[in-house]
Amino acid sequence: MDDPVLRVQSQLTARDRILLGWLYDHGVFTTPQLAGALFPSLDFCQRRLRTLYQLRLIARFRPQRADGGSYPYHWLIDQLGAEVVAAARDERPPRRDHARLERRRWTSTRTLDHRLGVNQFFTDLAGHARTHPGAELQQWLPEVVCQRAGTFVTDDDPALLRAYEPSVRPDGYGLWAEDGREVPFFLEYDTGTEPLGVLTAKVVGYARLFATLGRSWPVLFWLHSAARERNLRQRFTDLPDLLRVATGTREGSACPACQIWTTVGSSERCRLSGL
Structure with missing residues (x-):
């Protein structure tokens, strides 16, 4: 049987693993935060985030500004990403609805x-x-x-x-x-x-x-x-x-x-x- 965790492992860099671990542990980050912390440029960061998003390792949402326009993308761990992190840490797999609950939490909370x-x-x-x-x-x-x-x-x-x-x-x-x-x-x-x-x-x-x-x-x-x-x-x-x-x-x-x-x-x- 094809294991999606095993399939995606070979496509991850050391920096990807740090990024996924941060999302798993700390909830939500904006694109500029991740770019400044981990990448040499914003453009490089955006391309890599897009790839991880297409691999369904991370999820995103974009809040609207009260005065019009929108904020930068906010990034969250997706279910596959959470399973990758847990496997790398030799921890029990997360709940099947882990990513859904995290997405609901951070898109609706006043503590964002x-x-x-x-x-x-x-x-x-x-x-x-x-x-x-x-x-x-x-x-x-x-x-x-x-x-x-x-x-x-x-x-x-x-x-x-x-x-x-x-x-x-x-x-x-x-x-x-x-x-x-x-x-x-x-x-x-x-x-x-x-x-x-x-x-x-x-x-x-x-x-x-x-x-x-x-x-x-x-x-x-x-x-x-x-x-x-x-x-x-x-x-x-x-x-x-x-x-x-x-x-x-x-x-x-x-x-x-x-x-x-x-x-x-x-x-x-x-x-x-x-x-």
């Missing part, structure tokens, strides 16, 4: 802008690494994986595994390497719609999490404006010793790898690798 914003943060890092030798996005975990006890606690400490109850929902976890430094971090992506009190309350949850784990990583608050960053920083006082919080703003289309981060208690901006 938030997810695209989170993915923009990480694809900006990947794009920086692609054009800067010595830089690499070594790991990128989605929100759902951050909630699993085994992600940050191993079976070597079963008591800690049982005690692990995440009190926060990071928008992602990353491991960034540049110039010989490695920086693991949690991301909190802010759209500007939540009250500042909600953001400051998250710090308490991170402090509790790090106290349970006995180790910590920087928590990055990626804010939509400089004014909101100033207002939030005024609320951050007397942070626990285990907690290292940094704020940055995407105002002006700054790359998150660059010298835009300020840790609480400092007024100096530093690169992500400096955290």
